[in-house]
Amino acid sequence: MTTTGEPLVRKYSENGVTTLTLNQPERRNSLSMAMLEALSEELSLVADEAETRVVVLASAGRVFCAGHDLREVREQFASHEFQLALFNQCSKVMQQIVNLPKPVIARVAGVATAAGCQLVASCDLAIAADTARFATPGVNIGLFCSTPMVALSRNVSRKHAMEMLLTGEMISAARAAEIGLVNRAVDEQVLDETVYGMARTVADKSGHTLKIGKEAFYRQLEMPLADAYELTSKVMADNMQANDAQEGICAFLDKRKPEWKDS
Template identity: 55%
Template sequence: MNMNRASEPLLRENDGGIVTLQLNRPLQFNALSEELLDALQRELDVISKDPQVRCVVLSAAGKAFCAGHDLREMRGQPELDYYKALFARCSRVMQGIQQLPVPVIARVQGVATAAGCQLVASCDLAIAAESARFAVSGINVGLFCSTPAVALSRNVSSKRAFDMLVTGRFVNAATAADWGLINDAVADEDLDAAVARKAAEILAKSPTAVRYGKAMFYRQKQMELADAYAYASDVMAQNMMEEDACEGIDAFLEKRQPRWRS
């Protein structure tokens, strides 16, 4: 990361098609201030239009991944319109992650609480250190985590999600993996290597196929079964017309590695 930008709330690093976005408020446990949310939204908007980006890694500086909203900032403006606008802004960021045409991997260390847990749940993939912990703990300060509940309940079962929401209890990384909130829990010292391996697996695939697939995956989940199959069939037929599909199938038949053209 560029050390001259150490005071900025979000840092970006580019490495051969992989963009790393690092939450950079370590002293505040990377709480999602208005400034940080705006910075995230700007980067998502830029990445969405960049065909050179193949994968995004969402990481965080310091001991924590993200402690949720900046409560001190929120208490400074006790107005209904302000809160509505703030939560709408945060919701746009969360949806923007899934609307990106490329996969987003959360690299999680320390705690991911409230909107921080929501951030993990909103990413396409998540890998956490074994020492990481997860909670939607707003209930402990009299605030039910309603917006985090949207993402959480789309990752884990209803009863498990509601248990976390109504008790505010922490779950460890192994439990989070078992419940489906994250993909893998790895030894703390192996976290970077595990994230790098997952990103490399994505980069080895056809960029066109991945883009088709991510968009299709989230859209079909909202459909009735017959509609989902009709939509998926159309997407798959269009994907078959792409150069990469032709190359990939030819390579398989010829027993060689494909040379992606997109």
């Protein structure tokens, strides 16, 4: 809970889209241990919710996420055990997002730095307000953004990732879109319209198909080419046996809207 009695992560669901909102704007939505644990719990719950087809990750206030809570980190300077637990917990949350059987869209308004930038990079899709900014500035304070580097380097090219990591400089939303950190940078006035328009488009698809596709996407990324094709050939053959694939093909040929059974 926050100091105001509000939950650290707010949850709202409507029409197949669940929004998880980081809700500690007075601390710049920093990823404290408590925030990470709260987010992890919500991700675990939403993973099993049949009614949720898409997750939107948002934030309250004018900062998306400022990374780890440096006040908390300073208080625990003497505890290597705490530092390791903190970074392990953060890594767990990022992997939960990647492994979640539903697409996750980051709604980015304001600044996303360090582990906050990592959070954006870990989501499947990201839409940013054109006023948003991004950085991995750990190098500026003597703490290289090594864990954010994992997600960043899997989303943008090697040289773009290294430029952000080595300089620690802020980049604009337009530049983030240019290098592939986010999908789109849009006027702040249409941020929600764009995010939830995309979420509804994705949520209209078969949940079973989305789960299959997302899992295969991340598995094949790390494979040699031949192994990737072997995996995805099997995935497609298995997918073809699903009710929704057969329904979708029949609906397309019959020129009607498919009726998904999510199986």
